[in-house]
Amino acid sequence: MVVKSELKLIKSLQQKKYRNEHGLFVVEGKKTLEEVLGSKIKPYKLFALDPKSVTQKSIQTVQISSRELSQISSLKNPNGYLGVFYIPTSKAQTTSDWILVVDGIQDPGNLGTIIRLCDWFGVRDIICSLDTVDCYNPKVLQATMGSIARVNIKYTPLKEFLKKTQLPIYGTFMDGENINTSKLPKKGIVIMGNEGKGISRAVAQQCTHKLTIPQSGESTTESLNVASAAAILLHEIRR
Template identity: 60%
Template sequence: MVVKSQIKLIKSLHQKKYRIKNGMFVVEGIKTVKELLASDFKVFKIYANDEDSLLSLPDYTEFVSQNELRQMSNLKNASGVLGVFYIPAEKPIDFNDWVLLLDSIQDPGNLGTIIRLCDWFGIRHLVCSSNTVDCFNPKVLQATMGSITRVNVSYTDLSEFLKDAKLPVYGTFMNGTPLRQVDMPEKGILVMGNEANGISRVIENRCDKRIAIPQFVAKTAESLNVATATAILLHEIRR
């Protein structure tokens, strides 16, 4: 049986301020938990209600009731496995390849999908503005499907970060140069903006190139979802 203080701690980790305070985060689902265990993320505890699904997991697993998992969970229908891991230290940025920057992304699903896209296209460094949604938000982690273990996500003041940038900075705008007319270099920095407002003015002023994904019919859709746009741009970078 899990003591009440542990349940209280785990529930608190669904909020960013307590994740920062305790240096830990929660992830749910056997696939993502196994991905994290196979990575260099340090585990605090695994809670599960199904011994058969955890035969290959280490002995720091604690078996609990479904009711106890429901109390810890952030999901409507609690998964049979919940893991608590330590937040790792941010790694230095490697500028020998493309680096993706996110300016004020707010939707957890979008960030999780973008992390997954970085993993797919081999973008190892994702730099987020300080007001971008936390990558250890449970909804973000769920959307990454384990890709959080292979992408270095860091948070900083993007204006300061770009001030000393040694690579060309490509910003995405509705009125930029159509992507098919742009020769993308072997390495650079790609900036994606907020879902509603795009790239902020201060970051816009740091961009060397303005690029856009053109529409092929009369303007009907207002814009592309930021994760969808990121997929198209990363494909073009790697093409």
């Protein structure tokens, strides 16, 4: 059975500072948990109502009660399993393909969806500003639907990162070049900005190209959701 100190540890991992302190994160949801268990991300422990139902025998599985699981779960209706994994070390970024940069995204659902989109379109590297929501936030993880296991994510000061790159840097702006008629290269960097403020001024100054998604019809909508915009941009990049 689970000891109280371990329950306290797992509960603390709902907060970013304790995830960073212990180098651990929690995964819930059947689909996401299966994807992460099948990846190269190193498991710490799996907690299950019925350990005998766990097919992955290589991971240490601890039996947990429904009451204990409810205490440590971030889900309204825990599904019987909770995995704890070691936060992987970020790998070096590719220079032969596109890299997606996110500047100050705050909504966990948006970041999770963007990670899933990068997985779908084969973009393996995401660079996040230091003020972007943590990719190991439980709500981000749920939105990735397991794609977190296949995308390399790094948090770093964007200004310094962009200054060092030799790749063309494409920013998304309201007054940019029409994405539909732009001639995009085979590799580069594309930046998605904050939900309300867009790309920060310091990062915008590093952009070598400006892109926009043209509006159709007579809609008075001010702007696209950042995850929706990322889907359109990634589609055009691959097209």
